[in-house]
Structures are given as structure tokens and as C-alpha cells.
Amino acid sequence: MNRTILGLVLTTSLASGGVATALASEPEGTSETFFELKVRPVLAGTCVKCHGEAKDSGGLRLDSREAILAGGDSGPAVIPGDPEGSTLVLAISHTDELLKMPPSGPLPRAVRDDLEAWIAAGAPWPEDDASRPIEGQAHWAFGPIRPVTPTEDPTGWAEGPIDRLIAAKHRERGLSPVARADRRALIRRAYFDLIGLPPEPGRIEAFVADGRPDAFERLVDELLASPRYGERWGRYWLDLARYADTAGDNSDYPIREAYLYRDYVIDAFNDDVPYDRFLHEQLAGDILAADDLGGDYARRVIATGFIAQAKRIGTQKLEDMHLIIEDTLNTTGQAVLGMSLRCARCHDHKFEPISARDYYALYGFFAGTLYPFAGAEEETRPSEFAPLVPPDRLQGYSAQHAEAIDRLRAERAEVEAEATETLRDLGLTLSVEEFVAGEAKPLDLATRGRRVEPTDPIGRARFRLTRATQALDRRHRRLDSEIEQLQKAGPEVMAPKAYAVRDGEPTDVRLQIGGDPQNLGVEVPRGVPEVLDPSGTIDLPEAGSGRLALARWLTDGPPRDLVARVMVNRIWQHHFGKPIVPTPSDFGLRGIPPTHPELLDWLAADFVASGWSVKAMHRRIMLSETYRLSSEHDSVNEAIDTGNAWYWRSDRRPLDAEALRDSLLALGGNLRGGRPGPHPFPPVGTWTFTAHHQFNDTSYPSEHRSVYLMVQRLHKHPYLSLFNGPDTSATVATRDSSTVALQALYLLNNPFVHEQAARFAGRLISDEPDPSGRLDLAYLRAFGRGPTAAERARAGRFLSRYEGALAAEGRPDGVLEPEAWAALARALVASNEFFHVD
Numbered sequence: 001m002n003r004t005i006l007g008l009v010l011t012t013s014l015a016s017g018g019v020a021t022a023l024a025s026e027p028e029g030t031s032e033t034f035f036e037l038k039v040r041p042v043l044a045g046t047c048v049k050c051h052g053e054a055k056d057s058g059g060l061r062l063d064s065r066e067a068i069l070a071g072g073d074s075g076p077a078v079i080p081g082d083p084e085g086s087t088l089v090l091a092i093s094h095t096d097e098l099l100k101m102p103p104s105g106p107l108p109r110a111v112r113d114d115l116e117a118w119i120a121a122g123a124p125w126p127e128d129d130a131s132r133p134i135e136g137q138a139h140w141a142f143g144p145i146r147p148v149t150p151t152e153d154p155t156g157w158a159e160g161p162i163d164r165l166i167a168a169k170h171r172e173r174g175l176s177p178v179a180r181a182d183r184r185a186l187i188r189r190a191y192f193d194l195i196g197l198p199p200e201p202g203r204i205e206a207f208v209a210d211g212r213p214d215a216f217e218r219l220v221d222e223l224l225a226s227p228r229y230g231e232r233w234g235r236y237w238l239d240l241a242r243y244a245d246t247a248g249d250n251s252d253y254p255i256r257e258a259y260l261y262r263d264y265v266i267d268a269f270n271d272d273v274p275y276d277r278f279l280h281e282q283l284a285g286d287i288l289a290a291d292d293l294g295g296d297y298a299r300r301v302i303a304t305g306f307i308a309q310a311k312r313i314g315t316q317k318l319e320d321m322h323l324i325i326e327d328t329l330n331t332t333g334q335a336v337l338g339m340s341l342r343c344a345r346c347h348d349h350k351f352e353p354i355s356a357r358d359y360y361a362l363y364g365f366f367a368g369t370l371y372p373f374a375g376a377e378e379e380t381r382p383s384e385f386a387p388l389v390p391p392d393r394l395q396g397y398s399a400q401h402a403e404a405i406d407r408l409r410a411e412r413a414e415v416e417a418e419a420t421e422t423l424r425d426l427g428l429t430l431s432v433e434e435f436v437a438g439e440a441k442p443l444d445l446a447t448r449g450r451r452v453e454p455t456d457p458i459g460r461a462r463f464r465l466t467r468a469t470q471a472l473d474r475r476h477r478r479l480d481s482e483i484e485q486l487q488k489a490g491p492e493v494m495a496p497k498a499y500a501v502r503d504g505e506p507t508d509v510r511l512q513i514g515g516d517p518q519n520l521g522v523e524v525p526r527g528v529p530e531v532l533d534p535s536g537t538i539d540l541p542e543a544g545s546g547r548l549a550l551a552r553w554l555t556d557g558p559p560r561d562l563v564a565r566v567m568v569n570r571i572w573q574h575h576f577g578k579p580i581v582p583t584p585s586d587f588g589l590r591g592i593p594p595t596h597p598e599l600l601d602w603l604a605a606d607f608v609a610s611g612w613s614v615k616a617m618h619r620r621i622m623l624s625e626t627y628r629l630s631s632e633h634d635s636v637n638e639a640i641d642t643g644n645a646w647y648w649r650s651d652r653r654p655l656d657a658e659a660l661r662d663s664l665l666a667l668g669g670n671l672r673g674g675r676p677g678p679h680p681f682p683p684v685g686t687w688t689f690t691a692h693h694q695f696n697d698t699s700y701p702s703e704h705r706s707v708y709l710m711v712q713r714l715h716k717h718p719y720l721s722l723f724n725g726p727d728t729s730a731t732v733a734t735r736d737s738s739t740v741a742l743q744a745l746y747l748l749n750n751p752f753v754h755e756q757a758a759r760f761a762g763r764l765i766s767d768e769p770d771p772s773g774r775l776d777l778a779y780l781r782a783f784g785r786g787p788t789a790a791e792r793a794r795a796g797r798f799l800s801r802y803e804g805a806l807a808a809e810g811r812p813d814g815v816l817e818p819e820a821w822a823a824l825a826r827a828l829v830a831s832n833e834f835f836h837v838d
Contacts, residue, residue, distance in 0.1 A: 035124060036139065036353035036531070036589060038114040046102055062088075065125040074099070080123045083116040126589065139353070140597065141338065141587035142531055145561040148602040161606075162624040165599040166647050175637050175648045181630040183208045185838045188784035189650070190219060190622065192837045193575055195228035196235075196659040196705075197666050201780035220622050224615050227673075228705075230270030233614070235658060235707045235726075236574055237265050239735070240335040240585075241282075241306050242327075244728035245679060247374035248713035249312040249319075251689040252696070254681045255374045257385065257499040259708075261305025263675060266707070268303075275567055275612035276555035279336060282306035284548035286386060287503050298388035304500040306331075308372050308386075311713065311729060315377040315691065318384075322517045325366045329359070331731045336554060337532075338566040338587035346515035352588040353531040360511045361527035361536070368507030368526075368545035372499050377690045381485075385497035397494035404494065405486050412479040478685075503544045533558040555612075562587065564604035564612075569594075570733070571617050572603065575627060577653040585733040595645055631838045652836050656735065657723035658706035664752070664829060665703060667781055668759030672703045679710045722746060747830040754822075757829060761821035771799075774821075782828045798824060 043062050049055070051062040051072075060072025068088075071077045077088045091101035092112050106112070118124070150164035157177060158167035170177065181189065187207045191199045199207075207219060223229060243262060246252045268278050281288060285300035310327040313320040326345050333341035343349045344359035372385045387394060486493060511521035526546055530536045538553045540546040554563055566587060573579035580600045583591040594600045603617070610616040621627055631650045644651055655663065665671035679700055689695045696715045702708060711717055713728050720726065722743060724736045747753055760781070768774040775795055779787045787795065802820040811819070828834060 034114075035118065035126065038111075039118045041534075042107070042111055042115065046107070050102075065123065068123070078119055078123050081120060083119040086119050089116055089119065139531075139589060140593060141562055141565065141591070142353075143561075145564070145601045145605045145608075146598075148598045148605070150598075150602070158625060160624055161602055162599065162621065163626055165596060165602060166624075166626045168598075169596060169646045170648060173640055173646055175640055175646055176634075177625070177647075178630050178632050178634050178637070178649045180625070180628050181650060181838065184785045185630065186216065186628060187219065189837055190216075190223060192655065192659055193622070194220070194223040194232060194618065195226050196232035196662055197228060197671075198663050198781065199784060201777060204780060204784055216628070217619075217623055220619055224618060227270055230266040230268070231705050231707050232659075233269045233574075234262070234266035236570070237269070238262060238707070239726050239732045240331070241265070241309055242311070242331060242728060242731050243309055243711070243726070244713045245710045246695060246712040246714070247312040247376075248729060249374070249376045250315055250691040250694075251375075251377045252694045252712055252714040253312075253375040253380075253382075253687065253689060254679075254695055255499050256382075256678055256681055256684075257497065258305065258309070259678055260302045260498050261309065261500070262707070264299060264302045264305065267299075269614065272613055272615040275607070275614055277612070279555060279563075280548070280551040283332070283551040283554075286501060287544060287548040290390075290503070293390045293392075297390055298496070298498070301386050301388055301500050302498045304386070305498065307366070307369065307501045308499050310371070312374065312376070317373050317376060317379045318371060319376070321367075321371075322512065322515075324371060325363055328366050329362055334585040334731050334733070336566065337559060337562055338569075338581075338585055338591070340586060340588060345512070352590075354529055356511060357524050358527075358529040358531075358536075360509055360524040362529070362550075364507050364509045364524070364526035365545050365547050365550050367509050368504045369547065370502040370504045372501065374499070375684075375687055375689075380687045380689070381684060384502075386500040386502045387492055387495040387497055389495050394492035394495055397491040400494040401486065401491040405483060408479055408483045408486070412483070503547070506540070506542070506544065506546065528553060528557075528559075532562070560608065561604060564607050565600055567614075568603040568607050568617060569600060571614065572621060573734070575618075575621050576647070577651045579734075585731065650838065652838050654737065654739075654836050657720050657725040660723060660835065661706045661719065663834075664756040665705075667763075667825075667829065668756040669763045670703050670756075670759060671705070674704070676702060676704045676708050719746075719752075744830065747835075748826065753826065753829065757825035758818070758822040760825040760829075761818055764821060764825075765818060771796075778825070778828060782831075783833050795824060798827070 047062040050057045051060050053061070053063060056072070058072045058074065060074070060077060061067035062077065068077045069080070071087070074087055076086075078086045083089045087099070088101075089112075090096055091099045092107050092115065094100045094106040100106075107115075148161075148165070150161045151168055153159075153164050153167040155167070158164045167177075169175075180186075184204060187199050187204055191197060207215060210218075212218070241261075243258070243265075244255075245258045246254055268281075273281075281300050281303035283304070283306065285303035289297045289300040307328055310324045310331070312318075313323050318324065322345075326342060330340070330342040333339045339354070340349070340352055341354060341359060341362070343352070344354045344356050346356070348355045349359075370384060373379075373383050375382045389396075506526075508523055508525050510523045513519045513521045525537070526540060527536045528538055528550070533553070538546075538549050538557065540549050553559070565581075566584070569579045569581045569584050573584055580596050580603075581587060581591065581594045603620075606620060607613075607617055626647050627650075629647070629650045631652045634649065637648045641648060662671060687695075694714060696712070698710065698712060698715060698717045700710050706720070709717060709720065711720065711726065711728050716728075717725065723746075724738060726732060726735070760778075764774050764778050764781075768777050772792075775792060776786050779785060779791070799820045802823050803816040806816050806819055807813075
């Protein structure tokens, strides 16, 4: 089947199987979804080949609404609102011997009913392309990448393909690009884009002085080779993967091993793992690991943390599994395909050409997957984690397993001995008190709820004995439970594990009517959305969930071009501050079309041709003239294109939360390299979190990069929340952007900022004894440039007045200079220029 014509074959599955219609709240045939699912595929796959641009039998074209209403030799093909009077309905019914379409035979009854319902509803057609020919695909995003040949730029400004495609839009709108950014601005831009940190003064001066024609290319390669690159760009993917260090259930249980997935993502970007393989590993790394038991086994298993990170629900173990799988499908759909799938859980999607059958066909891949359990209110211990060693090596942990059981038994024996001695002494004390008082009563355990110790001797002795008995009994029960759990789990429990998934059995699920897992409809075989692959099926192995087949279908099958478009759009977005498709996780019917469709397709084709190399795409974009434009204002261009939608200059952009915090640490000289490893969560044995006493500890201090901060789902990190950091409960393509007074107050008053400013000042004083040279160094480190004459004069006055004020307060001479420079440092880091990149 020719995959370039999506929707070529309309299968009858859309019209069968007991699926509740997506249009229960509106007349049949009125929605765009109905058109995309049930009308456009028929026109594109059955009608256009004889009634389209290439051939218009009988003078009739059926590839646009205008052409259909205009009709051909026999008059209008469709009369909106009148199916019986429409020639098209007569033709597809095959009741007229002289007018039969298609000639090969009548369309299925369900298809004819759909077309009649559409005509009865007024023959609605998406406004954006009412007059544009169908061209054989359901929607611009779902069609194949179109060959693009960038035209020459007569002005000579554009040489490479990206610039030629940008220049073509300039010419259409009468725009002229501004000049190149100066080298100081350019190196700062490149540093923050690729590694999220400011350049050191020495590196700035070296780049400014480098006269080689490939100086910027060398700089880009240098930054791409830095381990800091993965920390910067890995964070973008973690936003999409809704990464968190807690589960999100009603108690928000910690996930001690979550950091392994975070580090996997960082390493994958640093190693430039091809994007197609990156997706395969995250969706089916456990299966890849089992197929090849080589040295990559643990890494591939860890990669499936992408699936495991699905938000947990409720109080019980893996409660409401249908909602966990819904989160998996929603994240995968938006992050990889740029499509919303969630609504199709309950009914045919109202805004996308995705049916409920499509949804449950995909659902089966994850229903046959074993998810890990982080712990919850009613079962507080984590379990079901994925071992990081092959199955044939699990028995190798038998000795460790036996040692662990022996240790617990030894501890139980110690508790038993302690109990014997403690209870004997307390019992003797009680007996003596009773003897003295002439009383003798049986031991009363009813003091469990009492917190105040009685004052009388007998009551006090009985209280202490009861409490000791209960405490020792609890220790016994805990140790007995741990021994029993270890014995039940077997040696594999000692193997290293990840918060990742394991493969299960082939699972085809029944459709959940209205999204209710208790109200089941027909069984839906595992498959793929028909809008992306008309067959709706893929080759599945006899064993396992089939996730690897799904992952390969995404990058090697019909969706490949969509997957490539979505990712290059994201890369472009983070280099320019805005994507080509303004809705980067919604390429569907309600998404906003690309501003530069030819550029998007050219980038996607180049991405695939490069072997899905993300670093090659960085080079391609950053070495363009478009990327190197300055951010200077131009009144003529501004009047034509106020929002710079057509890239005649570079947009000035604010630092995100991580880059701002990391820059403050870098200025202070205390930014720690490397990785902090696991977070210092409390021991598992102490976990008793509930809905009323949730896990909540965002105070773990760190001088490592912000990507390594512990982030929770239910309790936001105070700093990251203030500066629009990641939303860990949802897949996020574009973070919120806000400028609020609290941010300014933080930069002026927060102890962390004061500490970093003091460190920054201390470094300046230590590195440069001359105040004039020190000011140069301060501006270079903060802004990447030296101070102007006016700034130099203003800073001099500020320092003099500040030291004078301190002296007037009677402060010692030794603190005047450090505190004055610390105050100046606070002013610099609170400035608009520090907070933005040109």
C-alpha cells in the first residue's frame, strides 16, 4: 500500500464494534472529527483518483468543498442539507444504471450512511482548507514529508537551505534581516542555548579574538562535546516525560530509583543517541535488553522509566490501572506524535481523527506491560521494580539473599534476648510494687492509647511494662514480616533494580464504554491509529506486549515523518524561543499550522537523513545566518511584523528557572560538577505516608545543577515553582512564562541570592585587586561584556556611597569593601540584562 496517501482504504472498523459515537452531544456529521475520520478518507482514497487535480472525469472534482459544490457536467455533486437531492448520494448508491461511483462496486452501507449524514449536516469542511485540494492526506501533519528545494536569495544574504527558506518569507512580506549579533552576544547565546551556563571571561575574549572563519562552528562543537550539554537538553525531554522523584499518588510516595532514568536521559543526549533508538529504548528497552544480553542491559531497562513515570492514583497497589495507562498513552501521544489521545478513552475523539477503537488498540500494548509500584498508603513498601541484570543471573544473588535473611534472624534473636531481660526487670518491679501494696492484678494492655504515665507506683510500673511489651511486639512483627517477604521474593530481590517496566503477556483488551473499566464492549486487537496507518495493524510477535513493534512502527512506519516533524520543531523552539508549529505537542486538527511549513519539512527530512542525530540538527540550525541575527530593533520591520514571526531578528528571551539558578552558582564559584546520585530519602522501613500525612520534603540542599534537584508531584519545589519550573504532573512542551513581583523580591532578598552575591564579590576581590579591572570582570561574568562609561561612573558612585554608609554605621574597615561589592553583585544579578539572553 502506498503510504503517501493516508486514508487510501476506509476500513469498516470505524463504523462497527459497538463504539459509542463521538458526536452524542451534536448532530451526526457536524464535527471536524467526523469529517476527518469518515468523510475525507473516502474522498481521498476512493474518489480523488478519478475526480481530482490529475483527472476530472465528467468535469467533476471532489478534492475540495468548493469543487464539490460547483459540480461537473451533471451539476452540483452535493446540495448541503439535502442528501436525497445530491448527485453524489445517487451515484454511490448504484441504483442508477448510468451513474455509479465508484464503478468497481458500491461502497459499504456504513460508508454511504456516513456521507449522507455529512451532507445532511450541511457538508461541513474545516475552514482552513475548504478550497485547498485534499492531496490524498487527512491533515498536513499526517502526510509524508514533501520534497523542498529552497530557492536562491537574490539579496545574497541567505546561502544555506534554512536561510533561503526564511528569506523567502522575508521577501513575501517586505522584511529585511538585521545585522549579525556581535560576538559577545553570540557566545553568550550559544552557551545558554547548549549548556545553560554563562561563558567565563577568558572564553569570551578568546572567541572575540578568534579570526578564523569557522570560529563559531568550533565553538558550537566544543559546547556539544561538553557533559553540561546533556544536563541542559536532557531537562527539556524530562519536561515532556513528566519526570518526578515521587509517584503522585494521594500520599506522593518517594521513588528512590527515579534518578536513574533522569541520568539515562542526560547520558543519551550527551552521547547523541539517535532519536529513533532513543524512542525505542524508552518504549521497549526491557525487550531490547532481553533480546541482547550484552553490556547495555541495565541502561536499556532503565530507559523504560519513560513509561514507569506515569502518574499513580489512589491508596492501593497499582490502583486504577486504566488511569495509569491513560497517562502513559497521553504522554506518548503528545511527546512523540504531537497528538492528544486522552479523550478517546471515553469516546471517539471530538477534536482529533482518533477513535475509541484506536485508543484501546494502543492500550493493549501497555496492558501487557508490568509497571513498578512505588508504595502507597495501604501498602507502604515499593515492589515490582525491574531487575537490572538478565534473568539467568538472578540466582547469583542467592548468597546475598541468604545472608540478608540470616541478618534479620540474628536481629530477631537479639530482640528476643532484649525482650526477655527488659520484661523480666519490669515485671519484677511491678511484682514488688503490688506486693508492697498488697495488690495483684493481671497485666492490662488497655494502656495503649494513654500518653501520660500514672503517678502511683503500681500504675507507673504497669504502664511501663505494657508499653515495653507492645514496643517489643511491634519489633517482632516487623522482623517476622521482613523475613517472610524476603523468603517469598527469592534471591532476585537482592538484585539492583530500576523504576522501570517489564514485559508481560500478549494482551488484547475490551473497549471500555464511556471509559469505565467495569462496562466493557467488544475486544479490540492491538493495533495502531488508522489515520496514521490505514491498515490499523502492525506485525506483532507471538510473545510479549508488542511494545517493541509499536516503537519501531513509530520511527520506521507511516508515522516516521510526523515523529521527525515533532522533534525538529522542539529543537527549533528551544533555539529561537518559539516553535515553527506554535502548538508543539498538538499537530492535530486543533493545532496551529506551521508558520514555515517548507522549513519544517526540510528540517524533518534532514533529521532523518542524518540518522536522527540531535547534535547534527543543533549544528544545522546554529550555523545558519538566521540563528546569528542580533536582537536589535528595526522600526520598519517592526511595523510589518511586530511579533517577529518571520525571524528578521533574534528574540530576547528570559532565562528559565534552571539556567538562572545555575548561573548564580556559577558566579559564586560553587557550582558542583558531576552528579549527586540518589536523593537522601528517609529509609524505606520508616515510610508510613498517608493522604493526610503526605511525603513532603523539598528542602534537600544542593550545589549541583538544578536538573538534579529533587522534584515532587504533589508539592512543588518553592524556587522552581516561583520561576515557572517543570510541571511534574503532566507532559509539558512549553512552560508558562510570567514576570511577577515575587521573582524580583526573591532576587533582591532571598538568602541564597545574598550568599551567591557575596561569593561572587569575594571571587572578584580575590581575582582582581584593581577596582577598575574588577568592575570589568564583574560585567564580563554577569553580562558577557564590559561596562559602559556611564555604568562605570554609576558603579563607582554606588560603591563609594555604600562603603560610606557602612562606615557611618560603625562597621569595621575589613568588611566595607566586601559588603559594598556584594551589594553591587546583588544589583547586577537582579537586573533585567542578567535575567535575559540576547
